[in-house]
Amino acid sequence: MTLPFPDATLTEAPSLPPDQPFSFRNARDQVRGQVCATGPVRPLDRGAADTLxxxxAxxxxxxxxxxxxxxLIGGALPFDKARPDCLWQVAGGDGSWPGATAGAPARPVPEQRPARPxxxxxxxxxxxxxxxxxxxxRTERGLPDALTKVVLARSLLVEDRMAFALPGLMARLAEDPAVTVFQVALPQDADGSAPRQLVGATPELLLRKRGDSVVSHPLAGSARRLDDPEEDARNANALARSEKDRREHGLVRPGRAGPPPRRSACGGSRRSRAMPHAPDRSPHCQPTGEDMNRRSFLTLATCAAALGSSAEAVTxxxxxxxxxxxxxxxLPRAPAxxxxxxxxxxxxxxxxxxPVIASATTVRGAFFDQWQAEARARGVEKLWRAGSIDLEAAWALEPDLIVVSAGGADSALAQRAALAEVAPVLVLDYGAMAWEDLTRRLAQATGREAEAEALLTGFAETLDATRATLTLPDGRANIVSYNGPGAPNPIARAKGAHGRLLxxxxxxxxxxxxxxxxxxxxxxxDVVRASYEHLTQLSAETTFLLAGTKADAARFMADPILANLPSVQRGQVYGLGKNSFRIDYYSAREVVDGIARQFGGA
Known part of the structure; x- marks a missing residue:
């Protein structure tokens, strides 16, 4: 957005003077408080980046x-490092922002609305x-320096016949103490057009270095605040459960913790005429203070200045x-x-x-139903049953990677040393991580990161789309692995794989x-392995049966010991699907499809 200097100022609460060439106020800082730079400034001699x-000095x-x-020195740096910057010298920040007095009246929205963006x-x-x-x-996949992430930006150009009221705009942006607000007067174009201003507000902090510590405050998901407390809480909980935002948060973490990426790509205009994303600053748009922590997936990291101690991302x-x-x-190369x-x-x-060429099976000598058709189509050979191992068969296959589970009935950890003589062995504990994280770890080991992210992105979109179509029963739900008297009856934990999916x-x-x-x-x-007697203490209005079918639901509701359960009395007991015991991508999709069939709204 090109902002000419305003020819009129708002008259309600005092704000920035119309000829202020530079102003800056950082987000609320619990250590130093807020730093504001709004006083007299002097321009710094302009030059390229190599002279900065x-x-x-x-x-x-x-x-x-x-x-x-x-x-302080602040201002604007061009994308092209050879072009001159636009920086201002500020004597200091007085810790206050013009117009930010307690009890100041809200600034009215101008009646004149700008043209359509x-x-x-x-x-x-x-x-x-x-x-x-x-x-x-796709073209670069597998190359040592392949591009793995692209951020494409768009701008909105707004033009109006009236001058934009810069002081009022800045005052509105500054109403939220959790954002950094800035304004820079840019050099006038050679054609003599109106002076330009770069104005913005952001809740994020790319980098702050203090001594030998570096702090980053990236944002990977947010939700609009609502007046209704219950709706507001549901909005926050939905954000916390959003696979999309959790996925974006996961992208932020490895990119920040490790050394800078070898390549990056950004889209969008390289001219400084567009206002950097300045969202609606209404009181319920942007979270502030402690609300920011529960409304947004934020990472506040203090780490060694080297920034390279424990990077998870590998290229x-x-x-x-x-x-x-x-x-x-x-691993010397991507396994084949x-x-x-x-x-x-x-x-x-x-x-x-x-490229899986062979796999162990269940104790019954079979693959899991949810993906056995895929394995058959891919020609995956069945090896030994879970609990046994055939080293001669392993040698004969000539694998270049062997994957072993750290625990469970299908673990071959005891034979790890012998298997390592055949090929490199990767040991993963699938019981200690979410299936999405397991997918990413395996993708990292096989060079299939792009495929994994595409898979998880598609699943997250399916989850969100399905949720929008559901008409859910009132009250809470539980998930039970029903085995009857005399046996453990595991109950899914809310933060376990099954609980998170529902x-x-x-x-x-x-x-x-x-x-x-x-x-x-x-x-x-994932579950609490409870006794049969504990099932009588469940209170949720709906029960799902792990690895259960309609026949299992009927058997559960016919159990006289469980007759007083709220879910039984309401007749709201459902099988979660015969393949739902172990959650992976295939079984998760089956569960989502089954829920859609059961509760899909008109």
Whole structure:
């Protein structure tokens, strides 16, 4: 947005003077408070990026001699490092923002509305850019320096016959103390057009260095605040359950914790005429303070200045991957012949298109129903049954990667040393991580990161789309692995794999007390292995049966000991699907499809 200097100012609460060339106010800082720079300024001599250090040195040298730790330089840096910047020298920040007095009346919205925003580029041009970016990533897949993520931006151009009231705009942006607000007067164009202003507000902090610490405050998801407390809480909970936002948060973390990426790509105009994303600043649009933490997936990291201590992201080959026990496995190249000793891990490998040539089976000698057709189509050979191993068969297959589970009935961990003589062995604990995280770990080991992200993105979109079509029963729900008297009857935990899946579809899960866990059985992150008697204490109005069908639901409701359960009395007991016991991409899709059939609205 091109902002000419206003020819009129708002008259309600005082704000920035109309000729202020630079102003800045950081987001509320619990350590230092807010730093505001709105006083007299002087321009810094303009120049290219390679001269910046020499040009700022005298200013900060004088501030150091005067023992002034509040001296600031701020402004705009062009994308093209060879072009001159536009920076201003500020004596310091006084800690207050004009117009930010307590009890100041809300500024009225001007009656004159600007013209309809014009997207730049238009929708068809933007979609062409998306298609081109995807094609580049497909073409470069497997290359050492391949592009793996592209951020494409769009601008909205707003033009109006009246001058924009800059002081009022800045005052509105500054109403939220959780954002950084800035305004920079840019050099006038050579054609003598109206002066330009770069104005913006952002809740994020790319980087702040203080001593030997670096702080980053990225945002990977937000939700609009609502007046109704219950609706507001539901909005917050939906954000916390959103697979899309959790996925974006996962992208933020490895990109921040490790060294800078070797390549990046950004779309959008490189001219500074568009206002950087300045959202509606209504009181319920942007979370503030502690609300920011629960409304948004934010990461506040303080780390060593080197920023390279524990990067999870790896690019190119060879790669060193961390096993479940903390040891490392070196892979010289992307594997082309994978042997899976765990039938549980095989499904996730198939889902991302990894080259699995053979896999162990269940104790019954079968693959899991949800993906056995895929395995058959891919020619995956059946090996030994879970609980046994055939080293001669492993040698004969000549794999270049062997995948082993750290636990469970299908674990071959005891034979790890012998298997390592055949090929590199990767050990993963599928019981200690979400299936989405497991998918990403396997993608990292096989060079299938792009396929994994596409798979998970598609699933997240399916989850959100399905949720929008559901008409759910009132009250809470629970998930039970019903085995009857004399046997454990596991109950899904709200934050376990099954609980998160149903929560993502909009259900409110009843979380079983951990005190119900049987001391005779190992604890699990997904379920509490409770005794049959504990089932009578469940209170949710709806019950889903793990690995259950309609026949299992009828058997549960016919159990006289469970007759007083709210779900039984309401007749709201449903099978979650025969393949729902172990959640991977295939079984998760089956569960979502089954819920859609059961509760899909008109």
């Amino acid at each position: 250090a020499d040009r700022v 005298p200013f900060f040298g004088a501030a150091r001699d005067a023992d002034d730790d509040g001296a 014009c997207p730049q580029p238009p929708a068809n041009g933007y979609m062409d850019s998306v298609a081109r970016a995807l094609e580049i990533m 190119g080959w060879p790669r060193r991957l961390t096993n479940a026990d903390g040891s490392e496995t070196a 012949r994978i042997l899976s000793t765990s039938v549980t891990l095989t499904g996730s490998l198939l889902a991302i298109g990894a 929560t993502g579809l909009g259900f409110d899960l009843e979380d079983p007390p951990t005190s119900w866990q049987s001391a005779a059985m190992p604890a699990s992150a």
